[in-house]
Amino acid sequence: MNNVNAFLETLRIQRWDDHRYYHHSRVNQSLHLISAISFLVAYAMVFSDPATAALIAWLVSMVTRQAGHFFFEPKGYDEINQATHEHKEAIKVGYNLQRKVVLMAIWALSPLLLVQEPALFGLLEPHQDWQGFVHNVGLLWFMVGVAGLVFRMLQLFVTQGVVAGLAWVTKILTDPFHDIKLYHKAPLHLLRGEWMDPGHRAH
Template sequence: MSVPVIREFLETLRVQRWDDHRYYHHSRINQSLHLLSACSFVVAYALLFIDPAMAALLAWGVSMTSRQAGHFFFEPKGYDQVNQATHEHKEEIKVGYNLRRKVVLMAAWALAPALLWFTPSLGGLIEPATDTAGYIHDVGIFWLALGVGGLIFRTVHLFFLFNVQTGLAWMTKILTDPFHDILLYYKAPLALLRGEWIDPHHAQHHAQQSR
């Protein structure tokens, strides 16, 4: 891969990260929940090499629920004065999973345990669990497959919507978001304790990035 291609890829990644931060992370509660999500995701990454099912249970049960709760319940959805954009506009131009797509993804996550409860073998695709521990393990593996599948599906989808670079940059962003979010939001809980509900530095960051 040539140096110009690498530079272009890194710039695409930077823009995607910046757009995600400036459009969807104004709330200090959302930022704090993203910090919790990021820390638990890092632990889940380590667990992947030891117990993949437990890693997925942690990633979906703690990381994803806290992360998406921040977006759905605490992030402002009115007119964005800093970025001069409506919520609808932000949803339309969102590269990855916007809130509508996230509803579908989270619905699949929530339905997985019920599906495995009523059809333990998934129509003969897997060996059915015989006890509670086996059932929980199967749920974890199902969630792991759902996460990997959702990542690959959207990445390939972006290949066709935009180009391969956009898709690969988004996949890289998603996989490295936990580490990046820790660097971005480690001060958010303290700011929240000081009574800051909305990040007052968003406008300043916007001005710096726009130069």
Template sequence: MIKNFLQELRTQRWDDHRFYHHSRINQSLHFVSALSFLFAYVMLFFDPVVSALVGWLVSMTSRQAGHFFFEPKGYDHVNQATHEHKEDIKVGYNLQRKVVLMAIWALSPMVLYFDPTLFGLFKPWVTMGDFTRQVAKIWLAVGVGGLLFRTIHLFFIRDVETGLVWMTKIVTDPFHDLKLYHKAPLFLMKGELIDPGLEKHVKHA
């Protein structure tokens, strides 16, 4: 069972890399995201508010900017797949789902405007510092909620193992991305916009 779990984890990681990380800019942004996520992981034990702020304002924005603005959306000749097909088969959050998630994140502070107590969970904020800390707590809940929602969703549309593997992948992505994309900024500075190694790796996979 553990062997199958680890194999599925490797498969999900490989598919994620070969389908959705062709751009060196995207890879470089994932490197930045990984570093900041690891910092956020550490801060989670000391100050969850700082962890949430860094996780969303730096880690998630840099990560998703790479996908939205820099990853090619045309036909994928390396994998012989259309962009639409890749979006359909994506295990986690495809671009459409990411739009919804990011919209929830961006609009969530407005809840405090209409109800400063958030249904009695918070004391009404007085200073901007109070407001920021309360927003960070909401963002932390959005992050955890988004992870659990898709995991449980996968339980029903795929199977329990797929959901648990995906959740494991997401939580450990910063470590894996750091290893995988740490050279991407160097290649980018050399003028390399698309990873040429993907085609070779896909052909030999």
């Protein structure tokens, strides 16, 4: 029971820190809402068509999600949380902006591997036309996504412990549901001209 309680408390803290440190902008929150909805569509398709699910997840969900962080979230001193951007990046449990740049670069460049190695070293059936290429790109991106999750989880196992790693993976996989709960009103706030969320002080 103590392990379960530790896991749930770690998950709660990770979710709260992610929200209060990295989701001040209502534009970012609105983009996260779009991302979350499209992720749920990808979840619904993952067992029947993993290639299409991965294409949706990366091209819609991840692009909107990361655009919110890179282009709309403030990078200056966080007055609400009394923390510098550098401090927040240093203590970020998952992928901070620097790690995200690496991950997104791997994602964007990975289709070039299929040009050189269409069978992906025997893992895929080589494409015969552009539709087959797109399908294989989807499967490759599915592998990139899984590898990104597993890689960071294992890093956290080593640096912060098994509980932290398992909590982070759980957080990532359940973020679409949690984001819809948190940010479903963000577009309405934007229509009212409210660009920043004033409520981050509330636990």
